[in-house]
Amino acid sequence: MNGMIGEPLERLRAAARRTRELALKRVSTGLGHENADDDVGTIGTIGTIGTDGALGFDPFPLLEALHRHDVRAVVIGQVAGIMHGSAELTGDLDLLWDGEPVHAPALAAAFISLDARLTDETGVPLATRPEALLRPKVQFTAPGASGDCCTPDLPWGDLNVREILGRAVTAYGPGGLEVHYVSREDLIRMRRALGRPKDLRRADELDRLA
Numbered sequence: 001m002n003g004m005i006g007e008p009l010e011r012l013r014a015a016a017r018r019t020r021e022l023a024l025k026r027v028s029t030g031l032g033h034e035n036a037d038d039d040v041g042t043i044g045t046i047g048t049i050g051t052d053g054a055l056g057f058d059p060f061p062l063l064e065a066l067h068r069h070d071v072r073a074v075v076i077g078q079v080a081g082i083m084h085g086s087a088e089l090t091g092d093l094d095l096l097w098d099g100e101p102v103h104a105p106a107l108a109a110a111f112i113s114l115d116a117r118l119t120d121e122t123g124v125p126l127a128t129r130p131e132a133l134l135r136p137k138v139q140f141t142a143p144g145a146s147g148d149c150c151t152p153d154l155p156w157g158d159l160n161v162r163e164i165l166g167r168a169v170t171a172y173g174p175g176g177l178e179v180h181y182v183s184r185e186d187l188i189r190m191r192r193a194l195g196r197p198k199d200l201r202r203a204d205e206l207d208r209l210a
Contacts, residue, residue: 008083008171015082016058019089023054054091058144061114063179069110073097074168075181081202084184085209088202092147098165099151104130116142157193
């Protein structure tokens with residue numbers, strides 16, 4: 001994996017802070033990240049909060065827990081976009097890991113350390129155990145962040161997700177923190193494969209940032 005020091009994580013800290021400040025002016029909507037609009041995303045239009053994921057959004061407790069438990073989970077979605085320079089805010093943290101059973105206990109331990117809750121794609125609660133995380137996708141809610149935790153078994157068009165995992169880059173922060181995130185080129189491919197209005201808009205933005 002390639003590495004970068006400081007700047008991607010500082011972008012993320014600043015964006016999370018702006019999201020929290022924006023959310024302070026709004027009340028709970030009762031909507032979770034799974035209710036995000038396919039056009040505007042979880043934040044919504046300027047000055048509005050689309051879902052409750054933005055309330056108190058801070059992905060760093062979970063990212064630090066993943067690092068402490070030596071979990072090779074790769075940040076995808078708009079948090080990765082922000083780390084690459086996107087100006088759009090988000091209230092979701094989406095993760096991709098290799099789905100190998102041998103790595104599931106460490107991932108479960110990271111979630112357990114934060115008292116995170118897991119559900120399946122329909123919202124049915126799951127016990128926070130290694131076997132639950134072997135599903136193609138589970139949804140999680142942890143202090144500061146909620147989102148999807150996916151494996152390569154989740155269909156993603158014609159993309160080879162395992163190769164995308166192998167090309168991930170790493171950002172380094174204070175105290176030796178390492179955060180792995182999808183490369184800009186692969187994030188653009190993933191966006192275009194999903195094809196929703198917000199994904200195509202964000203892919204175009206990443207293209208311009210190049």
